[in-house]
Amino acid sequence: MEGQKKGTLIIIGGAEDKKRDCTILTKVAELSGGREGKLIILTAATEYPSKVGKEYKNLFQRLHVPNIDAMHIETREDADDPEKLQRMESASCVFFTGGDQLKITSLIGGTKTDRLLKEAFSDGLVVAGTSAGASAMSETMITSGDDDEAPKRCTVKMAPGLGLLSGVVIDQHFAQRGRIGRLLAAVAQNPYVLGIGIDEDTAVVVKPDETFEVIGSNAVTILDGIHLSYTNVSESNPDDILALTDITLHVLPQGYEFDIRNRVPILRR
16 A cells, blocks of 8 residues: 555553553554544454453543444454444544454454455554554564474464554563563564564554554563574474574563564664
8 A cells, every 4th residue: 555644553562550550541542532532443353352342441431532443343244244344434543352263353354344444544544452462553464373492383372463554563461471481483484574572561552654652661572583593493393493593582561663674673862
């Protein structure tokens, strides 16, 4: 969609603050248009849609977003339902809750909701997602893997995501669950793809020019394998520990930015 206006992504590492400053959710509320916007809370990923939808609805109302619609998609027929599509058409922001990212893609992928979401995003829609909702944003997503393990081919499982952001793979709850090994394994399988690990109560706000700003109380880790000089990933057995040399790693806290296209941090001097 080169040359067209693109929307903004707010990709949240999970467990965002809901009681104190609510920095990340306040940013979602602001970018959704506040009192003038319409926020759709999409609960497709969770097993507890009523509870989770109500929680986020109350939170965003507290943050001065009065026009909120909690919508659950339970089947692929739901994702093609004209009434649900009509509810989504006027949205200024769609917020994906946590749960299971495979539920998001298997229920929505290739449906009318999927097409509407992508068309609206290319017209400027804000799309936010936390935890599973964060992983689903990219073309290829991590679906599961071993925490606190050295990188192995079997450490990570991947599948197609929603495709709103290309050239990256996202992991969430990153430092808190020790997920660097599985993100390294994902990057080893395609070093062109940037690995972005987002800590809890931390988010990246991806702008239409594909730069992002870090917000929240922890950090974002970027793994860049473009200059990888050696890996044994193609010759190794699934349980073998991977060899990787010359991986570039960046750690960015709140206020720092990163240029995805040029693969460089934008540093504050």
